[in-house]
Amino acid sequence: TTSKIKVDLDSSTGVAVMTFQGPPVNSMSLDFLTEFAISMEKLELDKSCRGVILTSGLPKIFSAGLDITEMYGKGPEHAAVFWRAVQEMWLKLYGSNMVTIAAINGSSPAGGCLMALSCDYRIMADNPRYSIGLNETLLGIVAPFWFMDTMNNTIGNRETEKALQLGLLYSTSDALKAGLVDELVPEEKVLTTATEAMAKWLSIPDHSRQITKSMMRKQTIDKLSSNRETDVNYFVKFITKDSIQKSLGMYLAMLKKRKA
Ligand code: CO8
Incomplete structure (x- = not known):
């Protein structure tokens, strides 16, 4: 299978810049998630790597979230x-010692939003066609x-109560207002702004920043781990229910129909 994630480390x-390249929409299939976890682990163990920027190599989409066809x-x-792989992705990213920055150059629903939220800092392309949020309830x-x-x-x-119950997909300006993203910049500046932000975060001594991050996130991580x-x-019990399968089937059909 071809690689869905390109990793470029500037020693x-x-x-490191991690570029998602899983057409058509960078959905997180089992392959994608496995590759992500392995790449994160390699960088985490590499003493020369202190920060990672996550971005998409596809136009218009950061990530469409979990691959619905896997569920x-x-x-x-x-x-x-599949679910163990989803857990692993989050544990590796949310618990990373490295500085993690999401350069969100496209739409980022559900699992894509989770991935961005799990970083330390988020920069999004200011494009009115893009949206971001945890829209799970819309899929049933x-x-x-x-x-x-x-x-x-x-x-x-x-804000989370509203966002999650309504399955809100925020416009970029609403996402900025809610604090869901930290900065909006023109599309062509997303990566350079991420690089500048990274330099700022890396100017802090690693050990003090890492301990602080881990103290902030430990409780949340322990709850799952x-x-x-x-x-x-x-x-498994939830996703294999007939009623849930029916909802997912209808949502997939809607995605296909919308296109036609
Ligand atoms: N999984 C699988 N296939 C997908 C997904 C996905 N998440 N998203 C899109 N696709 C497919 C489409 O069906 C389409 O397939 P085909 O070419 O065969 O018709 C192809 O990708 C291209 O999609 P579009 O034509 O829709 O592309 P657009 O550029 O018009 O739109 C979007 C891109 C905005 C990303 C749009 O595709 C979209 O909204 N996708 C759905 C995103 C979504 O709702 N994801 C939620 C996934 S669930 C999740 O991440 C967390 C679940 C937590 C589990 C909890 C259970 C207990």
Whole structure:
């Protein structure tokens, strides 16, 4: 299989750029998630790497979130394997010692939003066609508690309650207002702005920044890492329900029809 993620590490700056290149929409398939976890682990262990910028190599889309076809019409064994990979992606990213910056150069629904939220800083292209948010309820599914926690830690409880129940996909300006993203810049400046922000974050001594980050995030991470199998079992039971499969099927059909 061809690589869905390109990693370029500049060892003079200590900054790696991870470019998602899984057409058509960088959806997080099992392959994508596995490659992501391996790439993160390699960078984490590489002493010369101190920061990672996540971005998309595809036009208009950062990531369409979890690959719905991995959750539709598949058996419980597959669901369990897939869900462990989703957990791993989040644990590696949210728990990273490196500085992580999302250069969001396109739409970023659901799992794509989670990925951006799990970084330390978010810069989004100021394009009225792009949106970002945890829209799970629109698919008839429910964002897991650790998706909710990550959102809550970023934009607060009240905004998260609204956002999650309504499945809000924020416009870029609303996302900025809510604090869901930190900066909006013209599309062609997203990567250079991310590089500048990275330099600022890297000017802080690693050890003090890392301990601070880990103190801020530890409780949220422990909640999942000490309950991973319970969370897998819950997901498998939920996603294999007839009613949930029906909702996902209808949503997939809507995606296809919208296109035609
Ligand atoms: N998974 C699988 N296939 C997808 C996905 C996806 N997430 N998103 C799009 N596709 C497919 C489309 O069906 C289409 O396929 P085809 O070419 O065969 O018709 C192809 O990708 C291209 O899509 P579009 O034509 O729609 O491309 P656009 O550029 O017009 O739009 C968007 C791009 C905005 C990304 C749009 O495709 C979209 O809105 N996609 C759906 C995004 C979404 O809702 N994702 C939610 C995924 S669920 C999730 O991430 C968290 C789940 C947590 C689980 C909780 C359970 C307990």
